[in-house]
Amino acid sequence: MILSDKxxxxxxxxxxxxxxxxxxxxxxxxxxxxxxxxxxxxxxxxSLFQEALQKFGGYASFQNLQxxxxxxxxxxxxxTINKLKFSFGFxxxxxxxxxxxxxxxxxxxxxxxxxxxxxxxxxxxxxxHFYAKYKxxxxxxx
Amino acid sequence: MYSKxxxxxxxxxxxxxxxxxxxxxxxYEITQEVKKLTSGKIDISEGALYPILHKLEAxxxxxxxxxxxxxxxxxxxxxxxxxxxxxxxVTKEINDFIDTLQIIFNSEIQKL
Numbered sequence: 001m002i003l004s005d006k007x008x009x010x011x012x013x014x015x016x017x018x019x020x021x022x023x024x025x026x027x028x029x030x031x032x033x034x035x036x037x038x039x040x041x042x043x044x045x046x047s048l049f050q051e052a053l054q055k056f057g058g059y060a061s062f063q064n065l066q067x068x069x070x071x072x073x074x075x076x077x078x079x080t081i082n083k084l085k086f087s088f089g090f091x092x093x094x095x096x097x098x099x100x101x102x103x104x105x106x107x108x109x110x111x112x113x114x115x116x117x118x119x120x121x122x123x124x125x126x127x128x129h130f131y132a133k134y135k136x137x138x139x140x141x142x
Numbered sequence: 143m144y145s146k147x148x149x150x151x152x153x154x155x156x157x158x159x160x161x162x163x164x165x166x167x168x169x170y171e172i173t174q175e176v177k178k179l180t181s182g183k184i185d186i187s188e189g190a191l192y193p194i195l196h197k198l199e200a201x202x203x204x205x206x207x208x209x210x211x212x213x214x215x216x217x218x219x220x221x222x223x224x225x226x227x228x229x230x231x232v233t234k235e236i237n238d239f240i241d242t243l244q245i246i247f248n249s250e251i252q253k254l
Contacts, residue, residue, distance in 0.1 A: 005212070005213045008212070008213045008214050009213070012214075024196070025192060025196065027208075027214070027215045027217055028169050028192050028195070028217055029188075029192065030214050030215075031168065031169065031170065031211070031214055031215065031216045031217065032169050032170045032188060034214055035168075035170040036170065039170075055187075055188055056188045056189055057187075057189055061189060064189075065189055065192065065193070068189075068193040069192060069193045069196045069197075071193075072193040072194065072196060072197035072200075073196050073197055073199075073200040074200075075197070076200070076201065
């Protein structure tokens, strides 16, 4: 069966309603469902549409599909963010330990090391942490 | 049909290899082609296919080309020049994996 423009719009509206927010993913899913319905020789639109939805695991699974896609797309970025957080965290600990040793030995510049630790925390770790939180919130990771 | 547990780790290599063997492919075509080639033994679920395709696109392994079919868009995926190396690596790894499985499943394992 050939789908009419109205039927295509109906499917797209439903995908939006089911939680497929990214246009990129919606284009893929719309074409997939349309091709599935069109590949069936005959039958009524409603039952074929329901059949196509079931292939995806029902309408409830579309939101998960969106979340999973977001996660897959940004997983690499999250790994980089975590690596950066770990590296800067290690640097802060190193500065703190150095500062403590300098303090105990009454060597000069103990406070400078402490200041370095504070600066790295405020200028690197906190911004990275809040950036990661912001990213997670806009992509709604599962 | 093989269980999901068994095929889960091989979906990405299968998809990559298949797209690389053609010039370009779209989502529905990939699922149908895999089903046809494996006589229905491997059925890529739609829920697993698109996250993988989008991940590979984000990594620069796949590139897309949009073609308008009436009111809707069909996205064709193709392997980028950088992605070709990944296909080679993944094919090598899968073949090595198959050989390793052969050792366990297709030969007499000597009892200790």
